[in-house]
Amino acid sequence: MTFTPEATETQSLLEGQRTDHRKTPRSWSTPKKAAILGVVSFAVFNDAVGTGVVTPGATQIVREFQTTNPAATPFLISVHVIGMAIGPLVVSPASELWGRAPLMHISNLLFMASLAMSALSANMTTLLVARVITGMAGCIPIVLEGGFIADLVAAEKRGKIIAIWALAPVSGSAIGPIVAGELTLRFGWRTAFWAMFVVASVQTIMAMFVLQETSDPSVLRKHAKSEGSQSARWDAFKTAFARPVKLATLSPVVILSALMMSMAYVVFYILMSDLPVLFGDKYGFDSAQIGYSYISPTLGAVFGFTLLGGLADRVFQKRTLKRGMSKPQDRLAMISFEVLLVASGVLAYGWSAQAHMHWVVPLLGANLTMIGASGVVVSLQQYLTDYFGPHVPGAIAVCTVLRSVLGTVLPSTIPALYGTLGYGWGSTVLAGAVLLFCPIVSLLNRYEGYYEDA
DSSP: OOOOSSOHHHHHHHTTSOOOGGGSGGGSOHHHHHHHHHHHHHHHHHHHHHHHTTSTTHHHHHHHTTOOOTTHHHHHHHTHHHHHHHTHHHHHHHHHHHOSHHHHHHHHHHHHHHHHHHHTOOSHHHHHHHHHHHHHHHHHHHHHHHHHHHHHSOGGGHHHHHHHHHHHHHHHHHHHHHHHHHHHHHHOHHHHHHHHHHHHHHHHHHHHHHOOOOOHHHHHHHHHHHHSOHHHHHHHHHHHHHHHHHHHHHOHHHHHHHHHHHHHHHHHHHHHHHHHHIIIIISOOOHHHHHHTTHHHHHHHHHIIIIIHHHHHHHHHHHHHHHTSOOGGGGGTTHHHHHHHHHHHHHHHHHHHHTTOOTHHHHHHHHHHHHHHHHHHHHHHHHHHHHHGGGHHHHHHHHHHHHHHHHHHGGGGHHHHHHHHHHHHHHHHHHHHHHTTTTHHHHHTTOOSOOOOO
């Protein structure tokens, strides 16, 4: 098998068409590119905040709607990832056919509607449906931002930008509960959703003025639509929608990356779901204090993305300079160490909670867990962006679907795990499962070169 930095489908579209390279997205001014990436990152951040505003008031909502199932609280917190599992299957191929910007506008409007629906919910069923819609809206910028980065930024300059991008959803998921905790305590849980609705409205207006299409393949297809045959348009349609399925079933790189990324996100979802249970029931925190407990994992995420992401970027640059060329696999240099940090943090969190140590100790465990998990995520995001280039939304879509499915199911099993084994041994089982992912790194290193679309 041969590998080329660009997919053959894109190359075939380029053939026979004269392209003015001075007007390609990468040649746009730095302020223009920064504005576009800033708006998309702001959307990713806000979508994460929007999914996290329910967390501090989750137990209050469950009581208000008279739900007695013990799994109701973690399910309410994590149910949005069902929407995140559905959306990427459509978003990734649609972005290649019709561009990234139109889908971003759809995402913003859908996000606003879901927040209003959540605030107006009269029962648990309506709220759960609204949360699923929030997840569908939120997955769109997550899937597309890798494509925006690949369109606008050269490979050697992507490291820090991808680290910032990867920080947005994690920090947003943690900051959401902090803000929502205060609003829930003072004004009730519905106010938190209305406040987020106002922020989403600002996001929508900003996007309308700033976003521009960056996807060259979509621009070329629009041009080809006026000149090409009906059969050519249908072939492009089938190719785009088949790609995520092909990647999910035939690409070892995507399958292995998706599994490892899912591990990091599942641990993250478990932490986000368990913090209100642990600190509300065992430590007696109120909703505002529960919200502030998310500061610790947020700082861990910031530290992981900036420090570990920066170290990985330096390793990548040194190896590129040494051999005179870059390899996507060089982005994985730190990932085994990052997995060890995740397992260590989970153990510290669980055993300190089991011993009922001072509340700061399990929060330090959560902090260490997030340092490692965020490092895993940013390493894999950089790797996939370099490996797949303009087709990275398809790979990200597969990763998002898998992590969303697992992120919905597994956190709901944690209350039973901790209830049966306790926090100490329950976390030991979880840490052992995390360590099983270490061999994936050596498997990924076998696949050298770049993605070639077949």
